Amino acid sequence: xxxxxxxxxxxxxxxxxxxxxxxxxxxxxxxxxxxxxxxxxxxxxxxxxxxxxxxxxxxxxxxxxxxxxxxxxxxxxxxxxxxxxxxxxxxxxxxxxxxxxxxxxxxxxxxxxxxxxxxxxxxxxxxxxxxxxxxxxxxxxxxxxxxxxxxxxxxxxxxxxxxxxxxxxxxxxxxxxxxxxxxxxxxxxxxxxxxxxxxxxxxxxxxxxxxxxxxxxxxxxxxxx
Numbered sequence: 001x002x003x004x005x006x007x008x009x010x011x012x013x014x015x016x017x018x019x020x021x022x023x024x025x026x027x028x029x030x031x032x033x034x035x036x037x038x039x040x041x042x043x044x045x046x047x048x049x050x051x052x053x054x055x056x057x058x059x060x061x062x063x064x065x066x067x068x069x070x071x072x073x074x075x076x077x078x079x080x081x082x083x084x085x086x087x088x089x090x091x092x093x094x095x096x097x098x099x100x101x102x103x104x105x106x107x108x109x110x111x112x113x114x115x116x117x118x119x120x121x122x123x124x125x126x127x128x129x130x131x132x133x134x135x136x137x138x139x140x141x142x143x144x145x146x147x148x149x150x151x152x153x154x155x156x157x158x159x160x161x162x163x164x165x166x167x168x169x170x171x172x173x174x175x176x177x178x179x180x181x182x183x184x185x186x187x188x189x190x191x192x193x194x195x196x197x198x199x200x201x202x203x204x205x206x207x208x209x210x211x212x213x214x215x216x217x218x219x220x221x222x223x224x225x
Contacts, residue, residue, distance in 0.1 A: 009033070010127045013056035014040040015047055015073070016089075017065040025060065025089075032120055044068040048080050056084075058127050061106075063090035063097060066186075069194035071097070074104040087126045089119070094168045095144040096202045097195070098137060108132035163206050163222070170224065172199040177216050177225050 012035050014022045022040030029035050038054040041047050044065050051059075059077070063070035070088060077084050087108040088101050098109050107126040110119065114134055125132040133141065165173065168189075175185045182196040189196070209215045219225050 010057040015061040069192040110134040
């Protein structure tokens with residue numbers, strides 16, 4: 001469910017757990033003659049209520065929210081409003097998170113260091129039904145395909161490339177090996193527990209293990225810690 005923007009303006013809903021970010025983005029986009037900021041939502045559990053009331057054409061949403069991360073929020077939104085257009089605006093450029101967000105249905109992914117003009121362009125592009133990744137995100141995605149693409153005769157990844165684990169995944173793996181819970185890891189890395197669990201799942205898949213004991217043993221054996 002989306003509305004039809006009137007007067008050539010698209011209706012935007014900003015979703016971020018920090019009200020100061022919502023206020024800042026609202027101020028930043030004020031005066032853009034193609035965008036009307038209809039409102040903000042700082043509680044991911046109330047996003048569907050906000051959609052029902054505000055009828056946004058595009059949702060601009062953070063990835064890292066303590067109560068429910070952006071990836072879960074995408075799923076919740078699209079279950080109720082399958083045609084809703086969502087653009088992620090986040091500080092996280094982890095390849096696995098980018099892939100997860102896009103796979104779950106986000107139309108675009110941009111980083112919070114993006115320039116105002118490009119942010120406006122990204123919002124407008126997603127509104128037209130096209131995907132948008134900013135340049136640094138494109139570079140990360142391309143690099144991941146080069147590193148993890150179709151077999152080219154190269155050997156199976158070894159400890160030298162850390163089994164294609166990202167820097168963030170190595171950080172999470174190290175804390176897992178230290179016996180930290182998802183909540184403690186989330187606090188240490190300033191991310192949500194759901195994001196930690198996503199990293200944990202991806203790490204185990206890349207390392208080909210089924211549980212934490214196997215993961216720690218594997219990591220020690222291959223020098224990942």
